[in-house]
Amino acid sequence: MNEYPLWRYLLVLVVVTVGVLYALPNIYGDDPALQVSARRSETVDEALATRVVDALKAANIEVKRSETQHKRVLLRFNDVDARTKARDVVEKTVGEHYIVALNMAPATPDWLRKIGAKPMYMGLDLRGGVHFLMQVDMDAVRTQTDERFVSELRTAFRDEKVRYRSIAREPSGGIRVTFQNEEMKQKAGAVLSKDFRDLERAEQSDPNEMLLTVSPKLTDEVRKTAIKQNLTTLRNRVNEFGVAEPVIQQQGEGRIVVQLPGVEDTAEAKKILGATATLEFRLVDFNNDARKAVDSGHVPINSKIYYDKEGQPILLDKKVMLTGEYIIDAASGIEQSSGGPAVFITLDGKGSRLFSRATRDQIGKPMAVVYIEQRKGRPVEQVINVATIRDELSKRFQISGLDSTDEAHTLALLLRAGALAAPIEIIEERTVGPSLGQDNIDKGMMSAVMGLIAVVVFTAIYYRAFGLIAGVALSMNVVLLVALLSMLQATLTLPGIAGIVLTVGMAIDANVLINERIREELRNGNSPQASIHAGYEKAFATIADANVTHMIAALVLFLFGTGPVKGFAVTLTLGILTSAFTAITGTRAIVNLVYGRRRLKGLSV
Numbered sequence: 001m002n003e004y005p006l007w008r009y010l011l012v013l014v015v016v017t018v019g020v021l022y023a024l025p026n027i028y029g030d031d032p033a034l035q036v037s038a039r040r041s042e043t044v045d046e047a048l049a050t051r052v053v054d055a056l057k058a059a060n061i062e063v064k065r066s067e068t069q070h071k072r073v074l075l076r077f078n079d080v081d082a083r084t085k086a087r088d089v090v091e092k093t094v095g096e097h098y099i100v101a102l103n104m105a106p107a108t109p110d111w112l113r114k115i116g117a118k119p120m121y122m123g124l125d126l127r128g129g130v131h132f133l134m135q136v137d138m139d140a141v142r143t144q145t146d147e148r149f150v151s152e153l154r155t156a157f158r159d160e161k162v163r164y165r166s167i168a169r170e171p172s173g174g175i176r177v178t179f180q181n182e183e184m185k186q187k188a189g190a191v192l193s194k195d196f197r198d199l200e201r202a203e204q205s206d207p208n209e210m211l212l213t214v215s216p217k218l219t220d221e222v223r224k225t226a227i228k229q230n231l232t233t234l235r236n237r238v239n240e241f242g243v244a245e246p247v248i249q250q251q252g253e254g255r256i257v258v259q260l261p262g263v264e265d266t267a268e269a270k271k272i273l274g275a276t277a278t279l280e281f282r283l284v285d286f287n288n289d290a291r292k293a294v295d296s297g298h299v300p301i302n303s304k305i306y307y308d309k310e311g312q313p314i315l316l317d318k319k320v321m322l323t324g325e326y327i328i329d330a331a332s333g334i335e336q337s338s339g340g341p342a343v344f345i346t347l348d349g350k351g352s353r354l355f356s357r358a359t360r361d362q363i364g365k366p367m368a369v370v371y372i373e374q375r376k377g378r379p380v381e382q383v384i385n386v387a388t389i390r391d392e393l394s395k396r397f398q399i400s401g402l403d404s405t406d407e408a409h410t411l412a413l414l415l416r417a418g419a420l421a422a423p424i425e426i427i428e429e430r431t432v433g434p435s436l437g438q439d440n441i442d443k444g445m446m447s448a449v450m451g452l453i454a455v456v457v458f459t460a461i462y463y464r465a466f467g468l469i470a471g472v473a474l475s476m477n478v479v480l481l482v483a484l485l486s487m488l489q490a491t492l493t494l495p496g497i498a499g500i501v502l503t504v505g506m507a508i509d510a511n512v513l514i515n516e517r518i519r520e521e522l523r524n525g526n527s528p529q530a531s532i533h534a535g536y537e538k539a540f541a542t543i544a545d546a547n548v549t550h551m552i553a554a555l556v557l558f559l560f561g562t563g564p565v566k567g568f569a570v571t572l573t574l575g576i577l578t579s580a581f582t583a584i585t586g587t588r589a590i591v592n593l594v595y596g597r598r599r600l601k602g603l604s605v
Contacts, residue, residue, distance in 0.1 A: 001529045002596040004589055012589045015581070016476055022483040025108040025119040031064060031076040032083040033105035034090055036098050038071065048094070049073045055093040061086045076105055104262045120485045122261060123493030123567065124247070124432055126441050129261040130269050133428035136254045141226045141422045142173060145214055149199065150175055152350075153212075155357075156195060162188045165208075175199075175212040182207050226422040227254070234258060237273055256424065261491070266431055279324040281355070284366040284386060285315035306370060308383040309403070316368050316383070321358040326351020332408035335400045341408035342400045352395035359393045369399050444497035451504050452478060459508060463515045465604035469590050470511035473582040477507050480578040485571070495568035503575025509546065510583035513539040518605050528600035536588055547580050 036052065038044050049066045052073060056063050063086070064076040075090070077083040083102065091100050104127065106119050124131060146169045153167055153175065165178040179185040185208060192199060198218040202211040214222075227250055238246045238260065247259035263269055285303040290313040293299045303315045326347045335342040347355060359367075369385040385399050402408045456471035463470065481500060485492060518535030526534065554576065557569035595603075 002532050002592050004592050004596075008585070009589055009593070012586060015480070016586075019476070019480040019483040021112070021115065022117045022486050023479045025106065025112050025117045026482055026486060028107045028109065028119070030104040031078075031107045032080045033077065033103045034075040034083060034086060035101045035103045036073040036075070036090060036094055037101075038098055044068065044071045044073060044098075049075075052090055052093050055089055056086055059085070059089045061089065074103075074105055076107075101263070118486055118489065120482070121489055121491040122441070123491045123496070123564075124259045124261045125494045126444070126492060126497075127261045128432045128438075129259060129263050130266050131260075131428075131430040131432070132258040132269070132273070132426050133251070134256045134258065134424040135427045136227060136230060136256065137423040137425065138223055138226075138254050141223055142214075142219065143169070144422070145219070145222050146173065146175055149196070149212070149214065153177065153196070156191055157188060160187070160191050162191060164188070170211070173213065174202075177210045177212065178206075179208045179210070184208075185210060223253075227256070230256060230422060230424060234273060255427075266429065270426065279327070280370040280372060281321040281323075281358075282316040282319070282368050282370060283321065283362060284368050285317055286366060288315055290315040306368070306381060306383045308386075314368065314383055314386070316370070321367070322347075322351060322355045326354065330412040332405065332412040334405075335398065338400065340400055341402045341405045342398045343402070343408050343412045344396065344398045346396050347394075349395075355397075356392055356394045359389050362389050363391065365389055440494055444494060448478070448497060448501050448504065451501050455504060455508050459511065463511075463605050465594075466511075466515050466518070466591070467605075469587050469594075470508060470515070470583075472590065473511065473586045474504060474507055476586060477575075477578050477582040478504065480582065481571070481575050484574045484578065488574075490570055490574075491567060492571075493564050493567045495564040496571040499568045499571030499575060503572065503579060506550065507575070507579035507583055510539070510543045510579065511587060513542055514583070514587070515605055518603065522603060522605075528595070528603045531603065532591060532595060536584070540584065543580070543584065547576050550576050 036044070036048070046068055049068050052075065053063055053066050056075075061082055062078060064078050066076070067074045075086065077086060087100060087102070094100065108117065108119060121127075150167055150169055156162075157164055157167075163180045163184050165180060167175065167177050170176050177188065179188060188210065189201075192201065192212070196212075198215050199212040200215050202213065204211055231248060231250060234256065235246075235248050238248060238258070246261070247257060249257055251257050258273065260269055285300060288300050288303065290305065293303075293305060293315060294313045299305055300315065302318055304318050306314050306316050308314055327345055328348045328351075329346040331344050333342055333344055334340070365388070366386055367389050368383050369387075370381055371384045372381050384402065387400065452474060455474060456467075459467035459470045459474075461467065478500065481503060485496075490496075514535050517539045518531050521531035521534045522528070551573065554569050554572040558566055558573065561569055
């Protein structure tokens, strides 16, 4: 009686050992660090790391360690002051083609990292970081929609030979069209009924005028799409920081919350979040000499000077054939004819129609691809490719002439990230300093430790030996919970710490039930061994019921809660699982080892 088979002891031993190993990284803290990553196709390798470290050594700044991984160089420092001094040196060394961001890197020893052990992610309230509340400009979305319809109406009326005097967007919204006569107005009505069913017509006093408004259904769809696209774009841009567990979510109908734990540089965060990368396709002006235009300062009226990657000027037509807003997919690959890197682009339906129409009559002429990116608040335009139009281009086509596969991959990534569908304005900005976050961690952990010690002392006094065993199980419960949170890379927040403290209190309930049952059996005159066995057997059903009800409550919190509430629910759910294991299987294993196979006269309970 009261003996486990060997495999059960081994199972408990393995679980406890794995738990201790994967909980260990949390005691080592973080190193102040600088993260260097490329903006586009620039190389990030050991040579770059060596160049940066040499520059820091020349400036008498000690680097604790440098690492090159995931196309970034991570420089660790012994303290924040050294990192602050190092930032200017690194920025000057790498130039504007690289992003240098402040960060905190886990100081986990190499032997733990080799087995995949990582510390828990800390939320904004614990680790510190930046918080932005952004307002999406929905008026701009409506304006963009109206202007798009203005352009489409002009094209459609021209194709259908509908003569009009003017098409313009009204300042208060809507599109006013003035026709030459009533006959043209009726002809336009047929075009609208056929191809523009999302435009609603309003009667006007002038019989030759028509006021068109976008239907409420389409307006609502466009707004929702703009929010979704902005969320996707911001998530892609946040990836440049390498931030773990960023929070990017919609708030209300037109606002977006962005939280970047561990990011201390607010200015750099704003710069990345506001960055734009897109393409424009323009015809090359091959009738005029670009070098002469630059030297003389006389640029043809319908052309504009651009520069290619070698810095050579090139004249392009002012009229844009197509912009990047119609790109729905972009993938890097190898061009079959030349074997060089290329980006394969897919347009949406409207974009394919526009591009087909724009290239149909330009076969045999050179076309340039202009890459546009926002840097330091200003657009940087560069011609990345000039190719001859061999055929009418439509839904799918490719861009070649790129320097490397890395550049093709980066360009495809930026094009997929795309531009913001609507302008955003930061209306609230908060920075949680690392010191405040550390203060929250210290107070939270102190609460958990004090709660644990108080419970262990109480059970040891009240239940004596069995209370001490319960205390050991309770400690292991906390270790296993921290290990699970670390293995799942869950984000710990202040509500999460509250969940740990609550778990400590709840976990002891199971041992109280078991110990009380054992006492009851002893009072009924049963032998110590029979009392232990009966105590665990009879308490199991009650413990299971309590854990199931707690689990249901935690799952409801997770399903319907948001942000910190979800964090609390995750901690509570994992805590219920670990406490059930340690309180039943863990304590039973210890009790069996201590009291099993022995003739007992009494129990210390």
